[in-house]
Amino acid sequence: MSVTVISVVVPFYNEAENVVPFFERLIPVLTALTHKWEIIxxxxxxxxxxxxxxxxxxxxxPNVRIIRFSRNFGKEAALSAGLARVQGKHVLxxxxxxxxxxxxxxxxxxxxxxxxxxxYGVRExxxxxxxxxxxxxxxxxxxxxxxxxxxxxxxxxxxxxLSGRVVRALNALPEQTRxxxxxYAWVGFSQQAVFYQAEARRNGKSKWSLLNLLGYAWNGxxxxxxxxxxxxxxxxxxxxxxxxxxxxxxxxxxxxxxxxVPGYATLAVAIFFxxxxxxxxxxxxxEYIARIxxxxxxxxxxxxxxxxxxxxAVRLPLEQV
Ligand code: UDP
Ligand code: MG
Numbered sequence: 001m002s003v004t005v006i007s008v009v010v011p012f013y014n015e016a017e018n019v020v021p022f023f024e025r026l027i028p029v030l031t032a033l034t035h036k037w038e039i040i041x042x043x044x045x046x047x048x049x050x051x052x053x054x055x056x057x058x059x060x061x062p063n064v065r066i067i068r069f070s071r072n073f074g075k076e077a078a079l080s081a082g083l084a085r086v087q088g089k090h091v092l093x094x095x096x097x098x099x100x101x102x103x104x105x106x107x108x109x110x111x112x113x114x115x116x117x118x119x120y121g122v123r124e125x126x127x128x129x130x131x132x133x134x135x136x137x138x139x140x141x142x143x144x145x146x147x148x149x150x151x152x153x154x155x156x157x158x159x160x161x162l163s164g165r166v167v168r169a170l171n172a173l174p175e176q177t178r179x180x181x182x183x184y185a186w187v188g189f190s191q192q193a194v195f196y197q198a199e200a201r202r203n204g205k206s207k208w209s210l211l212n213l214l215g216y217a218w219n220g221x222x223x224x225x226x227x228x229x230x231x232x233x234x235x236x237x238x239x240x241x242x243x244x245x246x247x248x249x250x251x252x253x254x255x256x257x258x259x260x261v262p263g264y265a266t267l268a269v270a271i272f273f274x275x276x277x278x279x280x281x282x283x284x285x286x287e288y289i290a291r292i293x294x295x296x297x298x299x300x301x302x303x304x305x306x307x308x309x310x311x312x313a314v315r316l317p318l319e320q321v
Contacts, residue, residue: 007088
């Protein structure tokens with residue numbers, strides 16, 4: 001059997017205290033395998049000691065390569081940067097806060113060897129999350145699967161093992177708004193779930209506030225569905241039909257019973273209701289135009305300040321070192 005390479009992509013944003021415990025747990029898992037391996041750590045513009053801690057790990061373990069962003073570009077950009085640089089036939093995406101137990105890799109590899117191109121981790125219990133958060137995310141998955149063409153499995157995390165061809169497909173996607181969960185589903189290929197117990201964050205706290213999450217969910221919906229745009233044609237049609245029926249009714253009653261002057265309440269309600277509806281639909285239109293705007297600017301997804309441990313012959317076009 002030929003030796004295959006496993007690439008591990010890990011985003012870090014202000015995780016200084018987690019760096020050492022993370023590598024102490026991940027590296028033994030990798031060395032226990034017969035595969036060759038590399039780890040690509042992305043320092044997503046951390047303002048704490050994360051950068052130095054990663055450099056120290058690299059000095060001891062040259063297979064740990066580092067990409068440092070010039071500022072915080074977000075986890076999705078960090079994952080994209082890592083994926084653009086991987087060499088492996090198997091690519092593991094894992095969080096650097098020890099919420100994803102690295103030992104699950106064995107089971108993931110077993111499933112991948114049996115033919116699954118993408119093996120995604122599903123949190124077995126969400127006791128690490130609050131009630132509001134988990135019911136919001138349940139609602140999101142329900143709305144998403146109803147309104148978009150691709151289905152994302154509920155509770156599937158970014159903890160995944162991808163095959164080389166999945167990585168190539170992901171790298172070929174040109175969009176700027178990288179809603180990774182949707183993109184994984186969009187590229188297709190055979191996918192298989194593996195369950196894991198989400199652990200509590202080792203140190204620090206989650207970078208996601210409820211407001212961030214709502215923004216993320218909204219972004220996901222509008223990036224993958226045009227239903228919010230279409231809804232307004234249906235609403236317009238229904239309202240116009242009702243208005244027509246109402247006009248007929250007014251005509252008939254006026255002819256039968258004479259003129260009926262009072263009606264100010266009806267007028268006021270109609271004006272406010274339709275005015276609100278029009279503003280809302282214009283707002284939704286604006287959301288899509290805003291996305292067209294960001295896409296057409298064609299800015300790179302991230303700016304790299306420094307890389308450590310990579311073959312200097314291979315350089316990304318986006319890279320500005
Ligand atoms: N992360 C990142 N950039 C960001 C936010 C987060 O690279 O702007 C990293 C973070 O360091 C961690 C992973 O993404 O390794 C998951 O982040 P977090 O734990 O905050 O998210 P949660 O686990 O709550 O979904
Ligand atoms: Mg986390």
